[in-house]
Each structure stands twice: as structure tokens, then as C-alpha cells.
Amino acid sequence: MRVAVLGTGIMGAPMARNLRAAGHEVSAWNRSPEKAALDGIDAAGSIAEAVSGADVVVTMLADGDAVEAVAGEAFAAMDGAVLAQMSTIGVAATERVAERARAADVPFVDAPVLGTKQPAEQGALIVLASGPDDVRDRVAPVFDAVGAKTLWLGDAGAGSRLKLVINTWLLSLTEGLAEAIALAGELGVDPQTFLDTIDGGPIGAPYAQLKGKLMIDGDFPPSFPLDLALKDARLALAAAEERGLRLGALAAVAEQMERAVEAGHGSEDMAATIHASRPA
Numbered sequence: 314m315r316v317a318v319l320g321t322g323i324m325g326a327p328m329a330r331n332l333r334a335a336g337h338e339v340s341a342w343n344r345s346p347e348k349a350a351l352d353g354i355d356a357a358g359s360i361a362e363a364v365s366g367a368d369v370v371v372t373m374l375a376d377g378d379a380v381e382a383v384a385g386e387a388f389a390a391m392d393g394a395v396l397a398q399m400s401t402i403g404v405a406a407t408e409r410v411a412e413r414a415r416a417a418d419v420p421f422v423d424a425p426v427l428g429t430k431q432p433a434e435q436g437a438l439i440v441l442a443s444g445p446d447d448v449r450d451r452v453a454p455v456f457d458a459v460g461a462k463t464l465w466l467g468d469a470g471a472g473s474r475l476k477l478v479i480n481t482w483l484l485s486l487t488e489g490l491a492e493a494i495a496l497a498g499e500l501g502v503d504p505q506t507f508l509d510t511i512d513g514g515p516i517g518a519p520y521a522q523l524k525g526k527l528m529i530d531g532d533f534p535p536s537f538p539l540d541l542a543l544k545d546a547r548l549a550l551a552a553a554e555e556r557g558l559r560l561g562a563l564a565a566v567a568e569q570m571e572r573a574v575e576a577g578h579g580s581e582d583m584a585a586t587i588h589a590s591r592p593a
């Protein structure tokens with residue numbers, strides 16, 4: 314198959330490499346072109362060039378605005394390809410992209426992923442797929458190459474809704490962890506003793522060990538950048554507000570993350586949200 318990957322950042326680049334490793338012909342486009350130069354992959358100079366002749370077009374871009382702009386341009390040059398939209402863009406933008414795909418007569422699969430940089434490199438993402446039954450076979454080889462498992466969840470949009478639910482949990486977990494570690498520091502409790510005490514028990518999520526280490530070391534190489542985590546908190550809050558739901562804890566998480574982003578930590582891993590709690 315020929316697969317076009319639009320967006321080769323932290324997630325898109327390893328996904329493109331795994332598609333190539335699975336034997337597909339891969340073309341890649343990225344707004345900053347140097348990032349699309351990947352071994353064995355055709356780096357395209359334009360979106361139209363990347364999607365030309367493709368069977369499946371994957372978008373792996375920062376947010377809804379980027380996907381709408383890039384997919385909008387891609388639709389004009391796609392000839393029978395399916396769009397597999399794999400970025401996290403929430404409910405409203407997914408509906409808008411689905412509508413534009415319908416107008417352009419492009420089959421649309423909504424397929425955000427669970428998993429971060431390392432699972433992306435290992436081809437071990439979980440694909441939260443939703444879309445028409447009759448295109449599943451066409452996108453399955455793509456999802457198999459980038460993921461360990463694909464969940465088919467129903468009509469397009471169901472994947473993005475589940476993704477927001479998962480990230481509501483994940484972001485609250487991360488912020489709670491950051492605050493526990495920040496408090497430990499100020500109370501004279503060794504934060505590693507806190508992590509060791511919860512490890513392996515019912516409240517000791519493996520994720521706490523992973524992100525807790527970054528927080529203790531104060532080193533935040535981006536796996537899931539903080540500015541994208543804040544974007545997801547806002548997407549979940551917007552979806553909740555539209556339905557009259559009050560997510561007070563998530564609103565507080567978003568405020569803390571915003572504070573850390575404003576302090577210049579947006580491109581670091583989301584574990585850097587701990588900066589919002591620490592005394593200046």
C-alpha cells in the first residue's frame with residue numbers, strides 16, 4: 314500500500330518509520346520540511362505531492378486547526394484514498410473534519426491513539442478507531458503497523474470521544490502526582506519514598522513511577538509535550554461544558570498546566586506541570 318503521513322513530529326515520525334518497516338510505500342510531509350526527511354521515506358515538498366497516489370492518508374498534527382487546514386488541502390489532491398485522522402482534536406473539530414471529508418467524498422476514519430513516544434517507536438500504540446465498516450479493511454494494515462491493538466468503536470467520532478475520556482483521567486493523574494511530589498519536597502518527605510511506598514499497590518499506577526522519576530530528576534525530555542496536554546484538557550472541558558457538565562478538577566488541572574506553559578515549559582514533557590506548584 315501507499316501511505317501518506319502528514320505531520321512527522323514526536324508521534325508521526327516513528328509511525329511513518331513503522332509503516333515503512335511493515336513494507337508499505339510511505340510518503341511524508343511536514344510543515345517544517347527537515348522533519349520529513351526520514352530513511353526510506355519519500356519526503357514530499359507539498360501536501361498534494363505527499364497524498365498523490367496514496368491509498369491511505371494519515372494526519373498526525375498538533376491540533377484541530379492544523380488538521381482542518383492540512384486535510385482541507387489534502388482533500389483536493391486525494392484520489393480514492395481514505396483519511397485516517399490520528400491526532401487528538403476532540404469532538405467539535407472531528408465533526409468539522411468529518412463534514413469536510415463528506416463534502417469532498419473522502420472516506421473518513423477517526424482514529425486517535427493511546428500511547429506516547431516510546432510505544433509509537435515500538436509500533437505498540439492502541440488505535441481508537443471509528444468510521445464506516447466498508448473502509449476498515451483498507452486502513453487495518455496501517456493501524457497494524459503502528460499499533461499493538463485496534464479497537465473499533467462505532468461511527469466516526471467515537472474514537473475521539475473515548476480519547477477525551479482517557480485523557481481526562483490521565484491529566485488528572487499527572488497533576489495529582491505533580492502536586493504530591495511538590496508537597497513531599499516542601500514537607501521534607503523524600504519523594505522517592507512516596508513512589509516506593511505506593512509502588513505495586515492499588516494506588517501505585519506504573520505511570521506514577523514513569524512520570525514521577527522525571528519530576529524528581531527535574532528533567533523533562535518531551536514524550537507528551539505539556540502544551541499538547543493543556544490542549545487536551547481544554548478539549549475535554551469544552552466537550553463537557555457543551556453538555557452542561559462541570560469538571561472542576563480538570564479545570565484546575567488546566568489552570569496549573571497553563572501556568573507552567575506561561576512560565577516557558579510548554580515544549581517540555583507534561584510532567585513539567587510540577588513547575589506550577591513549586592514556590593517561585
Ligand SMILES: NC(=O)c1ccc[n+]([C@@H]2O[C@H](COP(=O)([O-])OP(=O)(O)OC[C@H]3O[C@@H](n4cnc5c(N)ncnc54)[C@H](OP(=O)(O)O)[C@@H]3O)[C@@H](O)[C@H]2O)c1
Nearest residue numbers: 320321322323324344345374375379400401429536537541
Ligand atoms: N506525544 C504524545 O505522547 C501523544 C500521544 C497521543 C496522541 N498525541 C497527539 O498526536 C498529535 C501529534 O502529537 P506529537 O506529540 O507528535 O506533537 P509534535 O511533535 O508537537 O508534532 C506536531 C506536528 O503538528 C505540526 N503542526 C502544528 N501546527 C501546524 C499547522 N498549523 N499546520 C501544519 N502543521 C502543523 C507540526 O509541524 P512542525 O514540525 O512544523 O512544528 C508537527 O508536525 C497531537 O494531536 C497530540 O495531542 C500525542
